[in-house]
Each structure stands twice: as structure tokens, then as C-alpha cells.
Amino acid sequence: MPSPIALSPSSPPPSLFLKKKKSSLSQIPPFPTAASYLSALHEADARARGQVVTPTSTPPLSISSSLTSASGDTVLNEPDADRSGLTYPLTAPTSEQVFTTVHTEFGHCANQDYRCVSQHDSEKPVAEHKIEEPPYYILFTTYFSYLLLIIFGHLRDFFGKQFAKSYFTHLVPYNGYAPLNSDFDSFYTRRLKRRMDDCFSYPVTGVAGRTILVYDRYSEDCNYTQMYPGTKTRALNISSYNYLGFAQTSGGCADAVEESIKRYGISMSGTRREGGTCDLHQTAEALVARFVGMEDALISSMGFATNSTFIPALVGKGCLVISDEHNHASIRVGVRQSGAHVRMFKHNDMDSLEALLREVISQGQPRTHRPWKKILVIVEGLYSMEGTMVNLPKVVELKQKYKFYLFVDEAHSIGALGPHGRGVTDYFNIPPRSIDVLMGTFTKSFGAAGGYIAGCKELINSLRLRGHSGPYAEAMTPPVLMQVVASMASIMGVASPTSSNPKASSQALTVAPQADEYIHPGMAPASSLPTWLSLPPSLSDGSEARERIRRLAFNSRYLHAGLNKLGFITYGHPFSPIVPLLIFNPGKMATFARMMRARRPTPIVVVVVAYPATPLVTSRVRFCVSGAHTKDDIDIILRACDEVGDILDLKHGHGERWPLEEIMKRSVELVNSL
Amino acid sequence: MSAGNATLEPLLTWLTLILAQLERTFYKVPGSAVIARYVRSSHQNDPGRTVLELILIVFAVRTLMQSRSRDKSEGKLIKFSEKEIDELIDEWTPEPLSAPLTEWEQRDLASVPVIAGPNGPKPKILSTGKTVINLASYNFAGLAGNEHIKERAIETLRKYGLGSCGPPGFYGTVDVHLELERDIADFLGTESAILYSQGFVTISSVIPAFCKRGDIIVADRAVNFAIQKGIQISRSTVRWYDHNDLKSLEDVLISVEKDRRKRGTPITRRFIITEGIFERDGEIVDLPKLIELKHKYKYRLILDESISFGSVGRTGRGLTELYNVPASQVDMLVGSVANGLCSAGGFCAGSTIVTEHQRINGTSFVFSASMPPLLAVAGSEGISFLRNTPSALTSLQENVRAVRAVLEKTEGIAVVGHRASPIVHFHLKIPCIANGSANGIATNPTTVMPPPTGPSFDYEAEEKILQDIVDDALANGVFITRAKRLRGQEMVETRPTVRIVVTAALTKKEIEKAAGVVKGSVAKVLGKRKA
Structure with missing residues (x-):
């Protein structure tokens, strides 16, 4: 059963190194007006409906042709909708192609060449992460910009306190109260961040899929207040954590969630240990354990809280936590609450980790020099600001030697990495059980919310009992649980109970011989899912999700490679869906975001981050690629970066440079050459 | 000797020249006069003073160059050879990542009821398939299932x-x-x-x-x-x-x-x-x-x-x-x-x-x-x-009164909390006294520990009795729960309680009936214990 996301029946097994038959550029249809394009689309759609037999068991809601838009805002009255490529693909679908997704949420891309398998080549060593240095004048002007901002900030504070007292009431003591926030602590926020506040916290509406509707806003008083005229703009979304494109309003997952709301309601009205546990929790936990390849798993209703409330149950006084310096804030909060001693090692630097391990084990606890009770090394699978991937083979090797416990935070990597989407262990083909604790979130790849911790049964039971979330935090709500179950089951594929259908599951997934037996990374036994759940065939055979994973891998690599060939400095692993592009100067950073948003016909919304989330000099824009993006979308982003990068002087990479057209034309070759 | 002088002479002249050149360049630098004046006045024909100044400068430079990392123990590290470190690493055996659960903890974990289907005033319990009256979930105004x-x-x-x-x-x-x-x-x-x-x-x-x-x-x-x-x-x-x-x-x-x-x-x-x-x-x-x-x-x-x-x-x-x-x-x-x-x-x-x-x-x-x-x-x-x-909140208050009225008349338990509170806690009236008495400390605002009010309690014994009550109530169709605490992680250990959450989604009759069931369970469990 071919995938209905991208159906191209006659496509031979893609030979990636052959010269491409058709370039994507030549496919842009020569339709002069929106009307003619639409009518052509109508025609193609009508033909497709007539010819292709759509899966009959699919619930009616998920059959939506390329023309129907399930979003509440009708796409037709959006200006520029025709040329932007946002609401309709730039490449018109051919008669054989039937897409069941809404293009604004999940892009239509039928070309099987634009796929890639995310897998580590075990013969190659794990690539060290190289950091390219910018020219000195860039560093100088960056420091100078900050200096200027600080000087002007202090000047404005000084004169402001004399002449515009009303703005400073909350910063000075009044009426016997100390100021709520000291002007020193809030200096950065008031004087540096406020200048570019228009780049953050944009209110949006609708689904955060491939495109997103942002509310227009402007400020007349230097970002103190924002004015909303009430209009909205649809923009290409390269910012949301929607790696596999499960942020959708239609399709099998949304249908399952709707059914779950009807059956279970909205909330479990209580904590897990005080009557807030339902059968869906057990189903989801068992499924997560299978998905990641561990004995057992527990689920927490918030990703941040998964770290901050369960790490204290793992370590305590007399224990040592060794943490990567770029670990997420939630890990830091959790470690701080635990009372354990913390040491940091240089980001992803295995030599630094080993040296530290040798030191701490030989020296023991400070002052008393008693041996540590236990040492927990906490690393992330993919680092959210750097896009780097942990050198897991080396960490596991060190673990054998130094006997520490290993906690891998897969918040970003689960779903997004590995040929089966099972995260960083799948990518490196390392047995998951060689790691003690696997943690991850459902926010990113699964389009849900919350997080999980997986490990051996004894550990998980102990965490259920001793973690803070069990007795005090609200249980995960049924709709969120259902989204987790449905999206996860669709990534795994569902083994039919009779297992008499080897054809459907022959490709990359191994067939579970019996319904209850599970070999990692295999399909989910049908018995492990709620009986009332009926996923459409494309989801239950895993073909659609496989497409999503492969599209994500291609898009990630293509954007990485494309930006490098354009001459930008980027960080991170080529397979990482997080692609940070270095901007350095704080002023350019804000300008970059504004210019991208102001682009027509296709506005692009980007995430820019600066100090304190990053080191002072390395301000960056962080692209989050999704499997919902098409190759055309990445082309649009590359073109935008190319043009904006020229204006802002951002191209400081040392590698070989290609012109944009060549990058776009030779994309497949580029992706495979990395 | 003179020959030696003769050979040195060009070198010396050259040195003098260089020195003079250096001095001139030095004075050309703006502000150099100030430094020269400072050195001259601090020297005052006393080399000791200059040496002191030099030491001060060296000290300042050293302080500036020192790394500012917090680790003060860095200097106190014990020096080991690589071989010794390897031996220490071999010898080190960490504790298991999670301490095994005690018998009571296992029971505690197993006693959590699982709801089949939606939660609400009358959910179905998965293990028994029975519909029960829910006095455990936070559903004050009856919004669940709306x-x-x-x-x-x-x-x-x-x-x-x-x-x-x-x-x-x-x-x-x-x-x-x-x-x-x-x-x-x-x-x-x-x-x-x-x-x-x-x-x-x-x-x-x-x-x-x-x-x-x-x-x-x-x-x-x-x-x-x-x-x-x-x-x-x-x-x-x-x-x-x-x-x-x-x-x-x-x-x-x-x-x-x-x-x-x-x-x-x-x-x-x-x-x-x-x-x-x-x-x-x-x-x-x-x-x-x-x-x-x-x-x-x-x-x-x-x-x-x-x-x-x-x-x-x-x-x-x-x-x-x-x-x-x-x-x-x-x-x-x-x-x-x-x-x-x-x-x-x-x-x-x-x-x-x-x-x-x-x-x-x-x-x-x-x-x-x-x-x-x-x-x-x-x-x-x-x-x-x-x-x-607003009627939802009115009936909630009526239900609270009804529950309290029944429970306050129940033998063997003490109902705590405010009259208007929609969560009603009760604990055992007669405590299970643990061995040893609490040490007397006066009320001291710097510590979280409350002043001692009486003998300390055997928490686990009380928890077990309360859990029996909860289990018995559930078997009789009323879903209540102990107030679960992380003992050992909470700053203060409080008396174990059973918590009843009143909801407006049940009628007064149902609530009274449910409270009656709880009352019966309390009597049954405590009676069995006496016997």
C-alpha cells in the first residue's frame, strides 16, 4: 500500500546519484493568474478523484483533497496566496498524485528523491563538531554593539530616573517597599531585549504546521506596547518544534483525538497517584516503553516538569551529576532541587568528560573524600540551541569503563532521528538498554505535550512513587494522551493481530511474529492499542510516518548543506532538524528576523536567539526544519537567506561556495555528499 | 683587559644609544611624563621602595590572570598517578540507581485505582468494572464531562x-x-x-x-x-x-x-x-x-x-x-x-x-x-x-456541609480543616504512637519544624490503616484516596490523612450516601483492628 501523502506509483527505486530527470525549478507552472492555476488544480484533483481508489476504511474527515482546507480561515481570501506557495504548492500536482493533507499544514511533496534515511554510518567515526570562527572585525563590531547598547542604556536610565520617573516606579523603592525587580537585574531586558521585542512572543492562531498565521502588530512607543490592527499574515513556519509534521487539524491522529475527547472528556481531574490514572495512561506508557525499547516508561503532563520533578528522585545528597554545559534549563532546575553535587563538562567534548570522570572518581566527594554514592551523567540527544548531536557511542564506551549512570534527554531527538524515528539510539544503532534513563518530550515530534521517562521496571516504579509529579502534579489529559498514542503508533506501524500480512510491513520494519512479542524497533502489536482506535491504513502500516521521517532527514540535510554552500556559518549535525545560522551582531539579528518576516510573496517567521540563551557573541537564528516542509519551502528559505545574508554581510564561512541556482538544482547530490 | 674593553666599547656605545633612543620614544608617548614622575617620586633613592612596588605589580597581574572559577578545592586535589586513578576507578562501586521498593511502597503503588473511560462524578474502575461514586478527583463545580x-x-x-x-x-x-x-x-x-x-x-x-x-x-x-x-x-x-x-x-x-x-x-x-x-x-x-x-x-x-x-x-x-x-x-x-x-x-x-x-x-x-x-x-x-x-457553587457548599455532618459524627476519626473547604481531610483520632518521643524545641522562625505538640506518630502504621479504609470504601462503591505525600522529601512530616474532594456534580442524597459508606468503612476497619 503506497503512502497517500506522496503517491507516485510508477516511481522506480530512487537511484540517488543519477542525474535528476527534472529539476524542481522547471516544474513551476507557467500560470499567469491565480484563477488559471486554481482551475488547473481543480482539474487535476477531479481527475485524481476519478481514478485513484481512496482507502475506504478511512474516516470521512481525513479524506480531504489538496483543495480542501480544514483551517477555519479560508485560504481563498488571503492575498498573495497564489504566488507565495503557502496555501497551494508551487508545483501543481499531477493526475496520479493524491494528497490527503492540507498543504498549509503539511506540504505536498511527491518526489521520492527528496527523501533521506537518518542513520549513522558505523564505519565512519563520529564527526567532531567543528566551530567556524568569524573574521575579527565581526567579533569586534559585536562587542562594540553591546558596549554601545550598555552605555546608551545606562545614559537613558540615568536621565530617565531624573525626568521620567513614572517609567521607573517599579525599579526604585517606594513607600517602604523594595523594588520588585532591581534595575541591575532587569537592565538587559529593558535596554537590550526591548529594542527587539517585536521579534519575540508573536501571537499566532491556527495550527503551527508548515505555515502559521501570525497576528500583525506594530509599536509606536519603542515596544512598550504592541498595537494589533486585527489582521493576520500567513507565513512559512520554520520555527516550531514540529519535526514530523504532526501538528495537523485533520488526518488519522486528529480523528483519534476527537474520538478520545468524546470518550474520555478533557481532563483526569487529579494527580496520577490520587485517582487521576486512566486506562489510556497505561496504554500510552506501555507504548512509549516499546517505542524507545525500554522495559517500562512513565508519562508526565509537562516536558519541563519531567526533568525538574523526576531528577530529584534519581539523585540526592552524596551523589554527583555530571552535566553538559549546554543542558536545558529544566535539567538544571531538577539537579538543583535534588541537592546533588554538580560538575559540568565542555559541550559534547568527550575528552573533557573523561578527564572530569577520572578526577571526580579518584578524588571522591569534596572535603570528606568519601566515594560518591553514584554518578549520573546527563546529556541531551540533540542540543536545542546548537543542533549538535551527542557522541553517544563514546559516552556508552566511557560508561562501561567508569560505571556511571547515563541519562539521555531526547527532548529533540526522539522521533526526529534514526531510520525508525526512535531517537539517538536508533541513529547510532546502539541498544537502548545500554542506557539507564531515556527521557523525552511529546511536544516536538509528536505534536502533543508532556514528557516521558523510560528505563527498567524497578527504576520506573521507584520514580512513579518518589518523583514529585506522581502525588502532586496533574495527570496528562486524555486528548494529549491520544495524540501521543496515535502518532507513536503510526511511526511504529501496527502489526495486525493475525500477522498474516507480511506485504504491508515488509519494507524497513520487522514483523512481530506474535502480537505480544515485540522486537525493538518493531511494530506496535494491535493488542497494545485501545480497541476502539481505528487508524487509517496509511498510518497503521507505518508508511506515512516513514515518509515523514525521511522527508525530515532530507530537509534537515538540505538546509544545512545549502546554507553552508551559500557561505553561512552554521552549527550542528547535518541530520539535526535544528539548524542554527550564526549572525553575531545583535543589531543584525533583529533586522534578519524583520526582513524575513517582511518578505513577499512568502513571509518567513524565524526564531532569533541571543545572550543569555547563547554566549554573548554568537547570536543566531535557529531554524527548526519539519517533515511537513517541501523541497520548494527549503528553496524559498535558502533564497531568502541568500538575499538577506548579502545585505547584512552574514556570509563568513570558509568552505566552497555555490550559487543558489546550483544548490537548488543539485540538492539531492548535495544531501548525499555530506 | 684593555683589549677586552676595546671590544666591548662599541657594544656599550651601542647600548647607550639604544637606551637614549628608548628614552626619547618613551617620552614621546602621551602621558609618559606622568609615569616617569610617579616612578621617580616612589623610588626616592630607596631601591626597597621600588622592589615593593614591583612586587605589588606582579601580585596585581597574578590576581588578574588567575582563573575565576569557583573551585577552591582545585589546589587541594590529592595527586594520584594514572595507575592509582585506574585502580580507584576499578574499585569504585556505585549504589544502584534506584533503591528497591519496600513492601509497603509496592502496595501503595498497586493500590492506585485505574479508571476505565472518562473521569467524572461516577467513573468506572478498570479492575472491577464497577461504577463508583467519585470523592477523590478535583471536580468542584462539576465541569468534568461537560x-x-x-x-x-x-x-x-x-x-x-x-x-x-x-x-x-x-x-x-x-x-x-x-x-x-x-x-x-x-x-x-x-x-x-x-x-x-x-x-x-x-x-x-x-x-x-x-x-x-x-x-x-x-x-x-x-x-x-x-x-x-x-x-x-x-x-x-x-x-x-x-x-x-x-x-x-x-x-x-x-x-x-x-x-x-x-x-x-x-x-x-x-x-x-x-x-x-x-x-x-x-x-x-x-x-x-x-x-x-x-x-x-x-x-x-x-x-x-x-x-x-x-x-x-x-x-x-x-x-x-x-x-x-x-x-x-x-x-x-x-x-x-x-x-x-x-x-x-x-x-x-x-x-x-x-x-x-x-x-x-x-x-x-x-x-x-x-x-x-x-x-x-x-x-x-x-x-x-x-x-x-452560581448554583454549582451553592450546591457544592451544601454537599460540603452534608459530608462534614456525616464524618464529624463518625467514631475514631478527626475531621480537620475549615467548614467551607471543599476538600475534607480526616485522620485517626487515636494515633499509632511510635517508639521514642519528639525532642522539645521552641517555636523558632528559622526552622520549618513546628513546635512539638505531642508524641510522634508511626506514619506507616497510620497510612496502612487509612489505606484499608480507602480500599474498603472502594469495594463498597465510593472512590476516595489518601492524601499522598512524598515522605522524606517534604520539609515537615504531617499526620497521614484521607482526603475527600466534594463535588457539585453529585446530588446531596448521593453525597450523603457516599459519606455513609465511608463512615461504615471506618467503623469496619477500626473495629477489626480493635478485635
Whole structure:
């Protein structure tokens, strides 16, 4: 059963190194007006409906042709909708192609060449992460910009306190109260961040899929207040954590969630240990354990809280936590609450980790020099600001030697990495059980919310009992649980109970011989899912999700490679869906975001981050690629970066440079050459 | 000799020339005259003084070059050879990652009932397949299972999808989040509100956003676990007052002020942190008196209304409505959307300055994805339900009275908490006395430990009896729960209790019948124990 996301029946097994038959550029249809394009689309759609037999068991809601838009805002009255490529693909679908997704949420891309398998080549060593240095004048002007901002900030504070007292009431003591926030602590926020506040916290509406509707806003008083005229703009979304494109309003997952709301309601009205546990929790936990390849798993209703409330149950006084310096804030909060001693090692630097391990084990606890009770090394699978991937083979090797416990935070990597989407262990083909604790979130790849911790049964039971979330935090709500179950089951594929259908599951997934037996990374036994759940065939055979994973891998690599060939400095692993592009100067950073948003016909919304989330000099824009993006979308982003990068002087990479057209034309070759 | 001099002579002249050249260049540098004058005046024909100056310079340079890392033990490291280190590594055996569960802990874990299908006033238990009356879940106003809210949630799903896929700062602020924030602020009558995606982490994020090192927190001894964690992270100076004793609070406030006067330190930020309805025992704080004290001693008030929001007051606005105090008098009013509105998440309401500050400094706001839009819509719908249905809160209060009336007459247990509290805790009247008595310590605001009131209890024995009661009640069709605590992690060990959560979704008759079942279970379990 071919995938209905991208159906191209006659496509031979893609030979990636052959010269491409058709370039994507030549496919842009020569339709002069929106009307003619639409009518052509109508025609193609009508033909497709007539010819292709759509899966009959699919619930009616998920059959939506390329023309129907399930979003509440009708796409037709959006200006520029025709040329932007946002609401309709730039490449018109051919008669054989039937897409069941809404293009604004999940892009239509039928070309099987634009796929890639995310897998580590075990013969190659794990690539060290190289950091390219910018020219000195860039560093100088960056420091100078900050200096200027600080000087002007202090000047404005000084004169402001004399002449515009009303703005400073909350910063000075009044009426016997100390100021709520000291002007020193809030200096950065008031004087540096406020200048570019228009780049953050944009209110949006609708689904955060491939495109997103942002509310227009402007400020007349230097970002103190924002004015909303009430209009909205649809923009290409390269910012949301929607790696596999499960942020959708239609399709099998949304249908399952709707059914779950009807059956279970909205909330479990209580904590897990005080009557807030339902059968869906057990189903989801068992499924997560299978998905990641561990004995057992527990689920927490918030990703941040998964770290901050369960790490204290793992370590305590007399224990040592060794943490990567770029670990997420939630890990830091959790470690701080635990009372354990913390040491940091240089980001992803295995030599630094080993040296530290040798030191701490030989020296023991400070002052008393008693041996540590236990040492927990906490690393992330993919680092959210750097896009780097942990050198897991080396960490596991060190673990054998130094006997520490290993906690891998897969918040970003689960779903997004590995040929089966099972995260960083799948990518490196390392047995998951060689790691003690696997943690991850459902926010990113699964389009849900919350997080999980997986490990051996004894550990998980102990965490259920001793973690803070069990007795005090609200249980995960049924709709969120259902989204987790449905999206996860669709990534795994569902083994039919009779297992008499080897054809459907022959490709990359191994067939579970019996319904209850599970070999990692295999399909989910049908018995492990709620009986009332009926996923459409494309989801239950895993073909659609496989497409999503492969599209994500291609898009990630293509954007990485494309930006490098354009001459930008980027960080991170080529397979990482997080692609940070270095901007350095704080002023350019804000300008970059504004210019991208102001682009027509296709506005692009980007995430820019600066100090304190990053080191002072390395301000960056962080692209989050999704499997919902098409190759055309990445082309649009590359073109935008190319043009904006020229204006802002951002191209400081040392590698070989290609012109944009060549990058776009030779994309497949580029992706495979990395 | 002279030959030697002769050969040296050109060298010496050359050196003199160089020196002269250097001197000239030195004087050409602007400001060099000042340095020369300084050196000359400090030298004063005394080489010792110059040496001292030089030493000072060397010392200054060394201090500047020194690494500023915190590790003072670096110098105190014991030197080992590589071989010794290898041996030490071989010898080291870590403790297991998780201590195995005790028998009681295993029972505790297994005793958690699993609900099949939706939760509500009458859920079905998975293991028995029986429908029971639910007095365990936070469903105060009876919002669970509300058909209109379900419909709205499905509409939202079809427009927004499920997850928000991003933190609020990065395109995760959906319009429905802002609407819920506005709804909450309107409902309570504050300037604004900020939405967190889980109730539990809300206050433990709000506290450290404002309370920093050196600030003063005065807190109740029986505050809930989330507040304890928030206080722990804030690293502020903490003073404790006796549980729900505002006289004790005033004493502490006076002593803090006295202390400050004595030391002559400038005013720092000062906060009073307490709960509206205590999650631990259902006591209600005397809000008007608290506000009076706060104003008198110039403290800011962080009030956790996680239980009281959506459950007390004429329309469920919480303690401020119950006592008719404007909510704007509370500086940071923290509540739970999960408990009060049967959805998920938490909020902090207050002035715009307070909420905007958290949008950058609230750790779990900034670093976490925003809550799924459909849950935010469910929250908004919950508020409009509360606004339009004051009868729900009236029947809730009637039910509370009915439950208390039955339980207070039950032999062998003591019902604690305030009359109006929708959560009713009871513990055993006759304690299981543990061996050994508590050490006497006077009330001391610097420690969280309360003054000793009597012999210490055998917690586990009491927990077991209470669990028997809970199990028996469940077998007879009433779902209640012990108030689960993390013993050993809580700052203060409190008496184990059974918690009954009253709901407006049940009729008075059903509630009375359920309370009667609990009464019967108590009598049965305690009777068996005596026998």
C-alpha cells in the first residue's frame, strides 16, 4: 500500500546519484493568474478523484483533497496566496498524485528523491563538531554593539530616573517597599531585549504546521506596547518544534483525538497517584516503553516538569551529576532541587568528560573524600540551541569503563532521528538498554505535550512513587494522551493481530511474529492499542510516518548543506532538524528576523536567539526544519537567506561556495555528499 | 683587559644609544611624563621602595590572570598517578540507581485505582468494572464531562491541532492562550494574568522569579510541596510561622523588622507566602487579616489558590470572593486551571508589571512549550460556566456541609480543616504512637519544624490503616484516596490523612450516601483492628 501523502506509483527505486530527470525549478507552472492555476488544480484533483481508489476504511474527515482546507480561515481570501506557495504548492500536482493533507499544514511533496534515511554510518567515526570562527572585525563590531547598547542604556536610565520617573516606579523603592525587580537585574531586558521585542512572543492562531498565521502588530512607543490592527499574515513556519509534521487539524491522529475527547472528556481531574490514572495512561506508557525499547516508561503532563520533578528522585545528597554545559534549563532546575553535587563538562567534548570522570572518581566527594554514592551523567540527544548531536557511542564506551549512570534527554531527538524515528539510539544503532534513563518530550515530534521517562521496571516504579509529579502534579489529559498514542503508533506501524500480512510491513520494519512479542524497533502489536482506535491504513502500516521521517532527514540535510554552500556559518549535525545560522551582531539579528518576516510573496517567521540563551557573541537564528516542509519551502528559505545574508554581510564561512541556482538544482547530490 | 674593553666599547656605545633612543620614544608617548614622575617620586633613592612596588605589580597581574572559577578545592586535589586513578576507578562501586521498593511502597503503588473511560462524578474502575461514586478527583463545580466544553474542545482541535509546538516566546503564544489569560484576569479582577502549562510547576516558578538571594520570605509551616520547592530554588532567607496562625505571623514579621533595624541593612524585597485553602489539611487562611498585616509591614503577598480557585466564593473566584477582598490586593495570586477549571495548567494573576516580569523570568514559562490550545479553550469555557452558574457553587457548599455532618459524627476519626473547604481531610483520632518521643524545641522562625505538640506518630502504621479504609470504601462503591505525600522529601512530616474532594456534580442524597459508606468503612476497619 503506497503512502497517500506522496503517491507516485510508477516511481522506480530512487537511484540517488543519477542525474535528476527534472529539476524542481522547471516544474513551476507557467500560470499567469491565480484563477488559471486554481482551475488547473481543480482539474487535476477531479481527475485524481476519478481514478485513484481512496482507502475506504478511512474516516470521512481525513479524506480531504489538496483543495480542501480544514483551517477555519479560508485560504481563498488571503492575498498573495497564489504566488507565495503557502496555501497551494508551487508545483501543481499531477493526475496520479493524491494528497490527503492540507498543504498549509503539511506540504505536498511527491518526489521520492527528496527523501533521506537518518542513520549513522558505523564505519565512519563520529564527526567532531567543528566551530567556524568569524573574521575579527565581526567579533569586534559585536562587542562594540553591546558596549554601545550598555552605555546608551545606562545614559537613558540615568536621565530617565531624573525626568521620567513614572517609567521607573517599579525599579526604585517606594513607600517602604523594595523594588520588585532591581534595575541591575532587569537592565538587559529593558535596554537590550526591548529594542527587539517585536521579534519575540508573536501571537499566532491556527495550527503551527508548515505555515502559521501570525497576528500583525506594530509599536509606536519603542515596544512598550504592541498595537494589533486585527489582521493576520500567513507565513512559512520554520520555527516550531514540529519535526514530523504532526501538528495537523485533520488526518488519522486528529480523528483519534476527537474520538478520545468524546470518550474520555478533557481532563483526569487529579494527580496520577490520587485517582487521576486512566486506562489510556497505561496504554500510552506501555507504548512509549516499546517505542524507545525500554522495559517500562512513565508519562508526565509537562516536558519541563519531567526533568525538574523526576531528577530529584534519581539523585540526592552524596551523589554527583555530571552535566553538559549546554543542558536545558529544566535539567538544571531538577539537579538543583535534588541537592546533588554538580560538575559540568565542555559541550559534547568527550575528552573533557573523561578527564572530569577520572578526577571526580579518584578524588571522591569534596572535603570528606568519601566515594560518591553514584554518578549520573546527563546529556541531551540533540542540543536545542546548537543542533549538535551527542557522541553517544563514546559516552556508552566511557560508561562501561567508569560505571556511571547515563541519562539521555531526547527532548529533540526522539522521533526526529534514526531510520525508525526512535531517537539517538536508533541513529547510532546502539541498544537502548545500554542506557539507564531515556527521557523525552511529546511536544516536538509528536505534536502533543508532556514528557516521558523510560528505563527498567524497578527504576520506573521507584520514580512513579518518589518523583514529585506522581502525588502532586496533574495527570496528562486524555486528548494529549491520544495524540501521543496515535502518532507513536503510526511511526511504529501496527502489526495486525493475525500477522498474516507480511506485504504491508515488509519494507524497513520487522514483523512481530506474535502480537505480544515485540522486537525493538518493531511494530506496535494491535493488542497494545485501545480497541476502539481505528487508524487509517496509511498510518497503521507505518508508511506515512516513514515518509515523514525521511522527508525530515532530507530537509534537515538540505538546509544545512545549502546554507553552508551559500557561505553561512552554521552549527550542528547535518541530520539535526535544528539548524542554527550564526549572525553575531545583535543589531543584525533583529533586522534578519524583520526582513524575513517582511518578505513577499512568502513571509518567513524565524526564531532569533541571543545572550543569555547563547554566549554573548554568537547570536543566531535557529531554524527548526519539519517533515511537513517541501523541497520548494527549503528553496524559498535558502533564497531568502541568500538575499538577506548579502545585505547584512552574514556570509563568513570558509568552505566552497555555490550559487543558489546550483544548490537548488543539485540538492539531492548535495544531501548525499555530506 | 684593555683589549677586552676595546671590544666591548662599541657594544656599550651601542647600548647607550639604544637606551637614549628608548628614552626619547618613551617620552614621546602621551602621558609618559606622568609615569616617569610617579616612578621617580616612589623610588626616592630607596631601591626597597621600588622592589615593593614591583612586587605589588606582579601580585596585581597574578590576581588578574588567575582563573575565576569557583573551585577552591582545585589546589587541594590529592595527586594520584594514572595507575592509582585506574585502580580507584576499578574499585569504585556505585549504589544502584534506584533503591528497591519496600513492601509497603509496592502496595501503595498497586493500590492506585485505574479508571476505565472518562473521569467524572461516577467513573468506572478498570479492575472491577464497577461504577463508583467519585470523592477523590478535583471536580468542584462539576465541569468534568461537560458536553459543551467537549464540543468546544473538538472545534478547537479542528482549528488549532493539538500541540502548540513551541514555547510562548517562539510562536507558541496562540490567541486562545491570551484569551484565557484575559478571562482569568477579568474573572478575578486583576490587571492581567499569565498562563503556565502545568499547575504544579506554576508556583515553584513564580517564587524564584521574584525572590532572589538576600530577599526575605515569611512562609507558613504547612505550605504545599510546590511552594517548598519554589522557596528552595529561590535561595532567599526564609522565616517560618506556625500553621495558619496569623498571630505567629505577626510576631515573625516584627522580629524580622527588628532584626533588620539592628543590622541597619537597607530594605530588601519581602514576601509572605501562604495558601488560600491548604492542600494539606483544608484550613482556610484569614485573608482580610493577612492583607492587613501585609500592608502594615510592607510585604508582598504570594497566595497559592490552587485549591480555592474555582471552588469557593459565590461564583468560584476563590478566597478573594469568599472574603470580599479585591484580588488586586494580592500581589501574586497563583491558581490552578487544572483543579479549578478541570483542564490543565496554572496561572499567576496580578499587576501587569508582575506578569510581564514572569514572561522573561518565569523559568517554566520561558523554557516550556505552551499548553495545547484546546485545553486553554476548555479553561475559558470553565470560567464562563462558573460566571453563569452560581448554583454549582451553592450546591457544592451544601454537599460540603452534608459530608462534614456525616464524618464529624463518625467514631475514631478527626475531621480537620475549615467548614467551607471543599476538600475534607480526616485522620485517626487515636494515633499509632511510635517508639521514642519528639525532642522539645521552641517555636523558632528559622526552622520549618513546628513546635512539638505531642508524641510522634508511626506514619506507616497510620497510612496502612487509612489505606484499608480507602480500599474498603472502594469495594463498597465510593472512590476516595489518601492524601499522598512524598515522605522524606517534604520539609515537615504531617499526620497521614484521607482526603475527600466534594463535588457539585453529585446530588446531596448521593453525597450523603457516599459519606455513609465511608463512615461504615471506618467503623469496619477500626473495629477489626480493635478485635
